[in-house]
Amino acid sequence: MQAMKSLFVCSFLFSFLSISTTTTLDTIIPSRSMRDGETLVSAGGSFQLGFFSPGSSKGRYLGIWYSVDIETVVWVANRETPLGDSSGVLKVTEQGVLVLLNSSNSMKWSSNSSRTAGNPVSQLMDSGNLVVKDGNETNPDNFLWQSFDYPCDTFLPEMKLGWDSSTGFDRYVSSWKSTDDPAPGEFSVRMDRRGLPQVVIMKGAKITARVGSWNGLYFAAYPYPPQTRENQILGRKFVLDKDEVYYEYRLLNTSIFSRNMVNPSGIVQRFTWVYQRHSWELSYTLQADRCENYALCGAYTSCSINVSPICACLKGFVPKSPKDWNSGYWSDGCVRKIPLACSYGDDFLNYTGVKLPDTSSSWFDKSRSLKECKGLCLKNCSCTAYANLDIREGGTGCLLWFGNLTDIRQFTSGVGQDLYVRLAASELDHIERKSKFNKKKLPGILISSAVLLVGTLLIGLILYIRKKKLRNQGVRSIDCTKHYLGEDREDME
Template sequence: MQAMKSLFVCSFLFSFLSISTTTTLDTITQSRSMRDGETLVSAGGSFQLGFFSPGSSKGRYLGIWYSVDIETVVWVANRETPLGDSSGVLKVTEQGVLVLLNSTNRIVWSSNSSTTAGNPVSQLMDSGNLVVKDGNETNPDNFLWQSFDYPCDTFLPEMKLGWDLVTGLERYVSSWRSKDDPALGEFSLRIDHRGFPQAVVVKGAKIVASAGSWNGLHFTAYPYPQQTRPNPTLEYEFVLNKDEIYYEYRLSKRSTFSRYILNPAGIAQRLTWVHQTHSWELSSTFQADRCENYAVCGAYASCNMNVSPLCACLKGFVPKSPKEWNSGYWSDGCVRKIPLACSSGDGFLKYTGVKLPDTSSSWFDKSISLKECKGLCLNNCSCTAYANLDIREGGTGCLLWFGKLIDIREFTPGGGQDLYIRMAASELDQIEKKSKFNKKKLPGILLISSTLFLLGTLIIGLILYRRKKKLRSQGVRSMDCRKDCLGEDMGLPLLNLTTVAKATNDFSVKEL
């Protein structure tokens, strides 16, 4: 009994020590480094830091991955300079710099901290953020360095996507070169802060897709309000002030894992971990259809996936290159039928349920009303459109466009937002007259269509009735043919069997 009790105590102590060791292995210090084969585990157990070789690659990289799925790497330190063997060592210097050394103690990668600390340590947070800080410092603003400032292909919760305008630091997501090579790929997901900021996917310096600008609830490329999104565990925030411009999302439940990735093909995807199946489920994909390709229809045109062809010139505009437009090449876009007069005679045509145009050549003001916004646009010859900056509470703020309107998309009723496009007064008159004519004409068209349909139905019914009656009459005559066809109606005599037998000598063949 005593032996069993001792065994139980030893087992308990062993389990306790194991748990204690695990919970404290989230930090390295000047006296405790980390070698290839060892890992750091965040305090809550969500993430691990260690060395790995992706896919078929033989190179060794220092990276962070999910504990529930060690093959899902979310950050790589030495993505451009892999180690050739398993001799890598991660250390923290006296100056508070994180360094990765190879077998010859040469620095392969290091953090770039500009400040120092008296007692520097590096800690893996349960958010997946690897930080360098001074001792027990908990304020992120005072961290010496953090991996969240240098994302790779994964955009994690609590990570900022955007700009620190004070230091000039840009935080952006960049794709891997391939699934076996974490080096910098061709595509990146950024916040373009020219004009009013918008989220874009770029290839090199060229925009290939745009999620649009932030309208207070969501990016304008998404037609639905944020509160109706299928996953209520996600909380979104867009910050725009003199010091910062960034987009961030958070998870309301720590037990939930969700991430955005930019794959080597430049496709942005959101994936959610499903505990029951131990796998990642695709929740959404950006660039899921052709209308999400940047400026696919060119200037002054809209894209609509529910019609064919999907590109159409806006009202009052015609294709710039009609031959190419009709052949399905829409990039040249459209031009105005009637040039703007640049006077008070110009007006605005309202579009509803659209993704707002590219905002890189726009101007905004958070405080003025939509009416004041209209006046500002009308008084500036270069202004081509205006809209509310924020759609919450009935709409606030002002957003003005200057130059061509590019990358507009139409959504089904109930989605998108309002956009007011500047038009010449004479063009507006023509559009209004055409609209009134169509409204007046519509009841007549409906009446004529209904009458023709009813008349056609009656004619077809009458034809079918007469045909059916004729067929029925023919059927009765066939049944009475023994009486009518062989009797007086045909003018033939009726002979009995005795007369026929006598005439043929009882049907003798010889007589025939």
């Protein structure tokens, strides 16, 4: 596979070199700039940096693309300030700042490094990261600036999605306005830091879909079983501490190209490069069905794509607006049948295999046990549910919800998590009695059904035999009549 990757990269580089006036190496320095028509090529040949015009646009942009597919641009510098012609120049200053100049030597874009370097170098890494650093520095923490801190519509391996808690710096992915305009569009993929951090997809300031919180193995909305191809080619990492909260992934096989992107319509997709077909294969789409729409069913509901209707109230709850609910408008959600009794007389109903609710109004503690978690929830009248924070090693940590529970999904493939929803004890007793009653009735229903089936078969068999017997008797009667009439005819003659 590595040899095949190198072959494709080399063939594309050769074809690109044939149409480009000049191609530099992977770095530029203050004494050597890069003009439109020239490119930087990463040391391993995976990525190129150069000027391009997207779609039908006549504007010129500085961007990074794959060497195997020059049409797939993964990062753009001057997203909102295109150049009007092909006279653009990229330079790195003596202070270590990247600047993009037009024909009149006016600056159209620059990196915003606050630090300076004695020997500044700008280098295109084989990860697709454009960096500015001092000399031969290799520690990313010491880079003056890097494009990975400013993603566009593509989330690449080794990028971080999330926050630097100490500075408030936010790394997020934002869509293009259109296929012809790389300016930031309406949609973004971000880390929501409220409560337990979770990844959300937003349209402006409104959440449209929720990838969910991290449970130690995967995000709540996308529980990949261990044997899936995704887990065989990707290594995932989630960091949550006092300094940072972020998610990143890496390719376990470096000969593979894989990328996540949010398109101008707000759909998040993963693509993997297939060398044999020389094209991108769609690995998955995050918003694959209606249950992925954020809070489609409203509060205290669950969504299951395999049943109809797909929305259902949680046990112990009823539709807030029955008329709207019955007409297929579920956004108002459900309300409790019986109010909570606070710390006296409340208990919990366990839901298994679910996508955990929105964690923006939650609290968590990594050291608490599940039993302690239940006790903490009962002591707080506003607590509505609890669950394990981490599902590894049988489950550890405590996660509490306060207020409404929204955006729950019921999985059917043996994945998902346990969620304990708070109910009044009387309501829980009613649910348990009903469940036991149904369990007791089940054997009787099965026996009655079996007796009815056997009885129906016996009656059918008796009727069939009787009908056949009557038919045979009828045939014999006809034969006798014919015989009698025959003898009379002979006597008359």
